Each structure stands twice: as structure tokens, then as C-alpha cells.
Amino acid sequence: MALNIARVVDLSRSEEDCGSTALQRVRRALDELAPGDRLEVRTVVAEHAWVVRAWARKAGVTILEEGLDGRESRLVLERPDRA
């Protein structure tokens, strides 16, 4: 059964204008959700997916789904009580 996604963040071209890092964008998006809501992260950059996985593991954020569609990684994170 498909998960109910509250928001999608596409990181693929997130660094073009020298703004936030990919992880900063994910954390900000997660912070804006209610506890228990789900964030879908998409990116064609392996480094982004690697960083999100590493951070989620350290921060205790659950990755509910993870997959690869061609070159695009897709991760679904659940907003914990405290992100």
C-alpha cells in the first residue's frame, strides 16, 4: 500500500545557486511537518541520498521506504516528535 506523503523535496538541482545544502533543505522541510507526517526526498545525486541516510541513522529518523528508479533515489522519511 502506498504511503501517504505530506511533502516532496527534489534535491537534484538544489545547489545551483549556492544556497542551503541538500541536508539543510531536508531538515527544514521535515521541521515544517507535523510529527508522524511523511517527507519524500528525490534526487539523482548519490551523495545527497548518502547524506540523508547517514543523517537519519544518527538522528534517529526513520526511513520508511527507499528505492532507486533509474538514476533517481527516492527516500521516504517520517517526521519524529523531534527532528
Place this chain on the structure above:
Amino acid sequence: MDYAHPEVLVSTAWVAEHQDDPRVRLLEVDYDPESAYELGHLRNAAAVDWKQDINDHVRRDILSRSQFEALMGRLGVTPGTTLVLYGDMRNWFAAFAYWTFKIYRHEDVRLMNGGRRKWIEEGRETTETVPSFPTTTYTAGEPDLGLRAMLPGVLASIGRAEVALVDVRSPAEFTGEITAPPEYANEAAQRGGHIPGAANIPWAQAVQEDDTFKSADDLAALYGAKGITPDRTVIAYCRIGERSSHTWFVLKYLLGYPVVINYDGSWSEYGNSVGTPIEKP
């Protein structure tokens, strides 16, 4: 055509072979170490925090000579050490550190082609273990200020045929549609646009999809087509000088242009300064 100075660029494979070489110090230069180094880095790589280590926030300036000497000492570097830089955000901040290290005349500085992104893409080993090195006492050379453009010099260059200005920001920044991403309000400018006469060649046009640099032939064609040629003094700028450091590296070391200068004040200084002329379509 080969790169003019191929020795300044090392591949990920070369780095993997030299991670235990005591003559080599790997430095990961991050804009945000919390999003990068602290989650995993190359074995034996030390962290350099761009904001804390490479800048002086009180003066809004690059680190001073004494701060550079202290940084090198803390990292266990001697003047004879081979420094290999790489980092987050597509190697921009590693390139900025490279530029400052050359200002203080460290002899052997190299950039890892493709940066952190390529290393991870290749599935190479990372670690969270932070290495430690015996500290040293480092003495830097006289700063090479010819590598750095300041606002008066930029203003004096406008309209001079022998000087080429290259704006490496995105087209939206060049045209003035945006001056900075919303989350970086402190880097915004009062005005959008660009320095009169500047050519817009976004930094990313110098790299391939895996973030390694394009061939020398492709780079020469890219810059030459927009009038950025070796017979001219070239001044590169962006918003805070880090993307332009990447282009500075390309023009100076990969193409071997004789005079290439980075304007680190960039648009966050120029666009906010009273009385400076701008172009805005």
C-alpha cells in the same frame, strides 16, 4: 591539448592510494561540516570549516596570515606537505581554500577532481573517525595579493579591453532576477544585475555530470567563445567568491591563463556599494 598544470588535479583513485602517505594531508573543506564531514569523510582527512577556518567574520575578510599559519600548524602541515583539498557543495569551498592557500604561498596544493560527490558516487570507503596529527609551527610567505581583486580595482577595470570580467553565477542572478537564495538574506544585495561588461559563464559549465572537470579543449572553447581569453587579465566573481574560486582554478591552472584574479567581495559587496555602475537587462 592537456591541462596547463595537470599536477594540481588528483583523481579519486590517486587519493585512495595516498591516504596513508605521510607527505600528503587530506583536507575536507566544507561549507557545512554537519551536513558532510561529520556524517562521514575520507579516512585520514582532517576537517576545515570554511566559515570558521578560512574567514575572518569580524573584518569580513579571508583569514589573516597569522590565522593561516595557526590553521596549518593545527593540521600538522609543514611548507613541504602536499595538501589535497576536496569538499562539499561541489568543491566550491575547497577551491576557495585552495585560492587562499596560494595567496599565502603554500607550494603544493591539489584539488581532488570531482570532490566528495564523486568519491561517494564511486562507493569508496568513508569513516567517522577523526584523525589527529602532531601540530607544527608553520611560517607562511608574503601574501600574493595579485590573486585577489578588491572593489577599487574592479571599478578601474570596467571598460578596459585588456581586462575581462567573468560572472560565474546562475543566469537568474546575472540578470538580477534574484540576488541570493531566500534563506541567505545576509548575502543579498540592494540591487540585482551584474558588473558592466561581464560575461556570464556559470561555474558548472566547466564540469561534467560527475563534477570532474571538462577537457582542456572544451574549457578553452567555453571561455574563449565569450571573450575570456589568455591575452586578457581575467577577474572572476560570483556572490561571495566561492563559485568564482572554482572558475579561477580552471582558468589559472587547467588553462594556464597568465593573470587570473578572484574577486571574493563579489556581488554581495559590489551590488551593495554606493555609486557602483551595474547592468541589468
